[in-house]
Amino acid sequence: MESVNQLVLRDINSGSILRTIRDHAPISRADIGERLGLAPSTISVITKELQERNLIRECGRASSTAGRRRVLLEINPSGGHFICADLSGSQLNVAVLDLSFHLVQSWDLPMAGRRGDALYDYLRNALHVARDWCGERKLVVFNIGIATPGLVEPGTGTVLEADNLSWYEFQLQERLQQEFDCPVWVENDTNTAAYGEYRYGYGKDQHVANLMYVTIGTGIGAGLILNGQMYAGSAGMAGEIGHVVVAMDGPVCVCGNRGCVESIASAQALVRDYRTMVKSPAEVDVTIDEIIDLAEAGDPVARSLVERAGRAIGLAVGSQVNILNLHSVLFGGLAYRGTLLLQSIRKAIDAAVLPNLREQLDVREASLGPRAALVGTASLSLDRMMKGFTSA
Numbered sequence: 160m161e162s163v164n165q166l167v168l169r170d171i172n173s174g175s176i177l178r179t180i181r182d183h184a185p186i187s188r189a190d191i192g193e194r195l196g197l198a199p200s201t202i203s204v205i206t207k208e209l210q211e212r213n214l215i216r217e218c219g220r221a222s223s224t225a226g227r228r229r230v231l232l233e234i235n236p237s238g239g240h241f242i243c244a245d246l247s248g249s250q251l252n253v254a255v256l257d258l259s260f261h262l263v264q265s266w267d268l269p270m271a272g273r274r275g276d277a278l279y280d281y282l283r284n285a286l287h288v289a290r291d292w293c294g295e296r297k298l299v300v301f302n303i304g305i306a307t308p309g310l311v312e313p314g315t316g317t318v319l320e321a322d323n324l325s326w327y328e329f330q331l332q333e334r335l336q337q338e339f340d341c342p343v344w345v346e347n348d349t350n351t352a353a354y355g356e357y358r359y360g361y362g363k364d365q366h367v368a369n370l371m372y373v374t375i376g377t378g379i380g381a382g383l384i385l386n387g388q389m390y391a392g393s394a395g396m397a398g399e400i401g402h403v404v405v406a407m408d409g410p411v412c413v414c415g416n417r418g419c420v421e422s423i424a425s426a427q428a429l430v431r432d433y434r435t436m437v438k439s440p441a442e443v444d445v446t447i448d449e450i451i452d453l454a455e456a457g458d459p460v461a462r463s464l465v466e467r468a469g470r471a472i473g474l475a476v477g478s479q480v481n482i483l484n485l486h487s488v489l490f491g492g493l494a495y496r497g498t499l500l501l502q503s504i505r506k507a508i509d510a511a512v513l514p515n516l517r518e519q520l521d522v523r524e525a526s527l528g529p530r531a532a533l534v535g536t537a538s539l540s541l542d543r544m545m546k547g548f549t550s551a
């Protein structure tokens with residue numbers, strides 16, 4: 160019989176082997192052994208086990224000049240699934256993702272102003288629909304991941320404060336955990352989107368270790384990847400770029416301070432200022448999308464507002480680039496609409512960043528679009544599964 164230590168060691172090795180296959184597939188058993196410094200017999204036993212659990216599969220043979228060609232391994236995409244939900248937009252997006260983070264099924268559900276407990280019930284029901292969908296197809300669900308706006312307590316997944324959802328000290332992770340028969344994780348939406356971009360979007364081909372993902376919309380927030388890890392800060396509050404003060408005597412912000420980026424560049428701020436400046440009753444109902452379209456079309460008022468928003472965002476981001484020596488800054492949300500906003504941001508970053516840092520800096524649109532948070536949640540779920548392999 161194996162000792163507890165042997166079992167623990169085997170789980171640690173299983174996690175390391177899975178991670179190596181995820182990061183370097185297609186890869187042979189011998190190459191895995193070389194990378195991890197593990198004996199061929201250990202690799203052979205564990206990869207057999209992982210194959211029996213359908214987590215990995217063989218995918219051809221390596222080309223070789225001499226001897227037997229080595230069998231290559233990769234993650235088996237359909238070996239397990241994650242159910243992920245994203246509460247960051249105007250819809251509740253729920254999806255089933257496989258081990259290669261493809262969306263195999265998704266539900267885009269209107270939030271219709273639901274908040275508090277009503278929103279929780281709506282989310283729980285949607286997750287049950289997804290769970291049943293997986294059950295009918297006999298799919299193995301490893302865990303459920305939720306990406307929510309607001310401040311999330313690291314570890315407990317309690318939503319400490321999410322004004323838009325009316326969740327305060329809301330024990331989301333614990334409540335869902337009691338409801339479902341698999342682990343549940345709750346994370347901040349911007350952090351998960353940053354992680355999704357890092358692992359499976361922009362960062363997949365770029366091999367960068369330090370990046371910031373900024374989303375621009377109702378709020379302006381950032382997710383940070385530092386040294387290849389998601390950085391949430393000591394209380395989960397890192398990345399509050401929307402509340403960096405950029406105008407000493409600027410407008411009062413929702414946080415109570417004056418001149419924060421959000422007080423100038425959020426969707427609401429742009430709509431508010433456009434209405435004030437135009438004063439025409441016909442334009443009272445203008446939406447943020449219309450303002451951006453007007454700006455793109457050359458409307459002088461809309462253009463000046465969008466450019467000012469870009470300057471505010473760029474100034475705040477530039478200071479973070481100077482502090483953290485970031486390699487890349489990716490923009491999502493409103494930055495996807497048109498080109499003027501991102502151009503203005505870029506110009507302001509260039510003006511604020513030290514010349515040496517500017518040369519290395521890459522500023523661009525994020526690559527995963529509105530699915531970034533779902534993909535990030537699934538990739539965090541896989542990381543967690545590999546870490547606590549025993550419970551998978």
Ligand SMILES: [Zn+2]
Nearest residue numbers: 402412414419
């Ligand atoms: Zn503020």
